[in-house]
Amino acid sequence: MYGTCETLCRLLSEQYPAETPLTLIIWSPADIEGLADGIECAVSEQDIKAVLARIDAIPEDQRLDSGVPSCAVMDLIDQVKEAVPAVMVPADLLETLLMTAEQALWHREWTARDDNHPVPDSVARRLADTAKVRALLKN
Known part of the structure; x- marks a missing residue:
C-alpha cells in the first residue's frame, strides 16, 4: 500500500478487522533518503515519491515472498535517478x-x-x- 498515514490507516481498517494481528513494514521518505545517502546519491522529494510509488507497484506476491529489502529499494533509487532527463546548461x-x-x-x-x-x-x-x-x- 502507498499513501498518506491517514489513507493507509483507513485502507487497513477496511481490509482487516480491528482484532487482526498484523506486521507492518514501512518505508518512509526519511528511510529512502537515508538509504540514498548511504549510497552517496542525492534524491529530491520527487525522487522519493517516485521510489515509494515503485515500491507499491511491486506485485503483492513478490512482496509476500521476499518483502521489500533495502537492496531492492536501492535498485529502485537507481532506476528513478536514471529516468531523470539530463539538461544541458552553459x-x-x-x-x-x-x-x-x-x-x-x-x-x-x-x-x-x-x-x-x-x-x-x-x-x-x-x-x-x-x-x-x-x-x-x-x-
Whole structure:
C-alpha cells in the first residue's frame, strides 16, 4: 500500500478487522533518503515519491515472498535517478548558480558553527553536492 498515514490507516481498517494481528513494514521518505545517502546519491522529494510509488507497484506476491529489502529499494533509487532527463546548461550559468547556492549554504553553516551547534545534515549534504558539481565543472 502507498499513501498518506491517514489513507493507509483507513485502507487497513477496511481490509482487516480491528482484532487482526498484523506486521507492518514501512518505508518512509526519511528511510529512502537515508538509504540514498548511504549510497552517496542525492534524491529530491520527487525522487522519493517516485521510489515509494515503485515500491507499491511491486506485485503483492513478490512482496509476500521476499518483502521489500533495502537492496531492492536501492535498485529502485537507481532506476528513478536514471529516468531523470539530463539538461544541458552553459558552464558559466551553472557556475553562477553554484556560487549562489554555496553562499546560502555557507551562511547556514556559519550560523550553526557560531552558535556552537552542529551543522544540519541537510546543509552538509547540499555542500557535498556543491563540491561534486565543482569537481564536475573542473573536468
